[in-house]
Amino acid sequence: MSAINAAPITATDSLSQALKANIIPNQEYLLQGSVLDSAVEVLLHRLRGLCDNVDAGPETFDDQEVCFSLRDPSQQAVPLMLRVRKALDARDMPYQLRYIGQPDLGDKNRPTVVRSSLDIACSGMLIEFLNELGCRIEFEYSVKGYMFRKGRMKITVAKVFKISQSSMPPEPISQSYLVELSVLAPQGQDAIGEDMRAFADQLRPLVQLDKIDYKRLGHMAVT
Amino acid sequence: MQREEKQLEATLHAILNRVNDLKSAIQALITKLETEYETIHWPSFLDNYAILSGHLTGLSKILQAELAPSLRSVVVLPLQLGCERDEELSRLTEGRVPACTHDLVPDLLRTKPEPQAEQRLQQLIHKASTLNYDTAQKQVAQFTKVISHVWEIISKGREDWEGESMRSAGMQPTHSIADTHALVTAVGTGKGLRPGMPACVPPGAVAPGMGPSRGPTPQMGPAAPIMPKAPSAIKTNIKAANQIHPYQR
Numbered sequence: 159m160s161a162i163n164a165a166p167i168t169a170t171d172s173l174s175q176a177l178k179a180n181i182i183p184n185q186e187y188l189l190q191g192s193v194l195d196s197a198v199e200v201l202l203h204r205l206r207g208l209c210d211n212v213d214a215g216p217e218t219f220d221d222q223e224v225c226f227s228l229r230d231p232s233q234q235a236v237p238l239m240l241r242v243r244k245a246l247d248a249r250d251m252p253y254q255l256r257y258i259g260q261p262d263l264g265d266k267n268r269p270t271v272v273r274s275s276l277d278i279a280c281s282g283m284l285i286e287f288l289n290e291l292g293c294r295i296e297f298e299y300s301v302k303g304y305m306f307r308k309g310r311m312k313i314t315v316a317k318v319f320k321i322s323q324s325s326m327p328p329e330p331i332s333q334s335y336l337v338e339l340s341v342l343a344p345q346g347q348d349a350i351g352e353d354m355r356a357f358a359d360q361l362r363p364l365v366q367l368d369k370i371d372y373k374r375l376g377h378m379a380v381t
Numbered sequence: 382m383q384r385e386e387k388q389l390e391a392t393l394h395a396i397l398n399r400v401n402d403l404k405s406a407i408q409a410l411i412t413k414l415e416t417e418y419e420t421i422h423w424p425s426f427l428d429n430y431a432i433l434s435g436h437l438t439g440l441s442k443i444l445q446a447e448l449a450p451s452l453r454s455v456v457v458l459p460l461q462l463g464c465e466r467d468e469e470l471s472r473l474t475e476g477r478v479p480a481c482t483h484d485l486v487p488d489l490l491r492t493k494p495e496p497q498a499e500q501r502l503q504q505l506i507h508k509a510s511t512l513n514y515d516t517a518q519k520q521v522a523q524f525t526k527v528i529s530h531v532w533e534i535i536s537k538g539r540e541d542w543e544g545e546s547m548r549s550a551g552m553q554p555t556h557s558i559a560d561t562h563a564l565v566t567a568v569g570t571g572k573g574l575r576p577g578m579p580a581c582v583p584p585g586a587v588a589p590g591m592g593p594s595r596g597p598t599p600q601m602g603p604a605a606p607i608m609p610k611a612p613s614a615i616k617t618n619i620k621a622a623n624q625i626h627p628y629q630r
Contacts (some may be wrong), residue, residue: 190565199556224570297571318564320574331567331574334560364555370562372569 175311183342186258186275187351189367192334198315201337201364202304205313208360209306216304217312220247222321223301224285226293240293242284246300252279263369269351271369275342277317300328303335311357314338338366392452395443403436459486 174184193201206212222244227237243254259274303316315335319328339358341350358367401542412427444452463552466480471479494502566572 190561191556192561192564193556194554194560200555297574299571299574300565301568301618320569323543332560332563334557334564336561336564336568366558368561370565372562372566 180344180346183299183344184274184276184344185343185347186273186329187260187270187341187343187354188298188369189270189354190370191361191365193315193337193365194334197364198335201315201335201361203366204302204361205315208357209313210211211307216306218247218303219245219247219305219316220302221300222298224298225295225304226288226297228291228293239296240288242280244286250296253282253284254278255280255284261371261373263371268348268369269355271371272351273350277342299303299331301336308357309353310341310343311354312338312340313357314340337361337367339367345380389452389455392443396440399440399443401434403440406432406436457490459490462486493629 164294171214199314202216206216211217218263224242226242228240229237239258241256241258243256244252255278257276261271261273286332298321300319300321301314301316303314306313306315309369315337317335318332322328339354341354358365361367406429410433413426413429459481460479462483464480466479466482470481493499562571567574
């Protein structure tokens with residue numbers, strides 16, 4: 159009887175409860191690197207040897223990612239960036255809306271980049287919704303490659319393509335594959351970083367997975 | 382007289398001991414070679430040679446010592462030769478010398494090389510002494526050249542072998558930091574992905590061997606910079622040329 163009298167548990171309540179209990183995996187631990195096209199086969203071979211999900215060959219993916227920005231018209235603050243991803247090879251899968259926070263590199267004792275990350279599965283109406291909100295498309299690209307898992311770690315080896323306006327074949331950004339090693343975990347689970355370092359070391363010297371601050375790189379390229 | 386005989390006997394005894402040591406060492410070496418050739422650990426096998434050389438040094442020390450001159454004044458005189466099998470001799474030599482025959486004795490008692498060999502040696506010495514200095518220098522240079530070629534081939538082979546066996550670093554880089562930065566920046570900030578901007582390829586980007594894995598390489602736009610040729614590929618070419626060189630001569 160008391161259950162009926164008590165206030166009904168709303169979604170907000172359970173969310174804040176989950177936040178309090180710190181069980182939401184909203185931190186992404188990330189290491190990045192690349193491998194030249196000529197050496198990608200060797201890397202895939204090594205990953206097949208190291209990872210879990212390799213019984214039926216490596217999992218492939220072919221995604222398109224569109225990055226939206228939401229600017230505050232009154233201020234010159236950094237625009238809010240939202241990323242929408244859809245699978246080109248599995249059309250019935252939901253869209254993925256993703257927010258990625260500022261990467262935190264920490265000092266050199268921290269093994270990986272840490273950034274906050276929120277993922278939500280959405281329907282195809284998402285793009286219209288974002289447009290209605292006032293979001294603008296900043297850029298888009300497609301990624302096509304392979305995904306591996308090792309415990310909680312996710313390893314992707316993928317080619318990044320520029321989306322061409324005409325019917326030309328998509329143009330790769332570089333002669334290399336982007337390699338990312340990431341784990342989503344709740345805040346404070348820094349121990350996973352050490353595991354990632356250990357795994358990254360096993361891929362050396364084929365690939366050098368590192369903490370990379372693209373913001374700093376962007377400035378360097380400009381100046 | 383008594384004293385001298387005693388000294389001689391002691392010397393002979395010492396020499397005999399040394400020779401026996403040497404013999405057993407050689408026997409151990411041969412046994413090892415014959416029975417354990419499949420499992421042998423070659424570096425430690427080489428230690429056996431060190432033992433042999435130690436025994437040989439000991440033997441020559443005794444022969445050079447003060448006691449040796451007395452041996453030199455002793456004459457060995459073959460009294461009787463025969464083709465019949467001598468059981469005693471056979472036993473003493475462990476079956477190696479069954480009889481004191483005419484083929485063996487000259488070799489056993491020989492103190493200088495065979496006349497034929499001596500003659501050839503003389504010829505060679507003469508030839509060497511009359512050789513022109515320049516010719517000699519030229520030949521030495523040629524020999525050095527040949528040796529250095531062989532050395533080159535061997536070290537190249539070793540490099541290849543080690544590179545293959547370790548599969549590490551290798552000669553060709555497998556990743557490029559410039560590419561990593563280009564990719565990460567592109568995905569992170571959209572650099573080079575925004576419409577109306579040229580493809581983002583840093584001028585220093587290394588791009589060896591256009592990947593054959595992805596079908597035909599997409600055509601670069603007219604504005605795209607020409608890819609610099611990979612330094613690694615050039616290096617490999619030079620090495621290949623070196624390898625060919627010795628056979629042209």
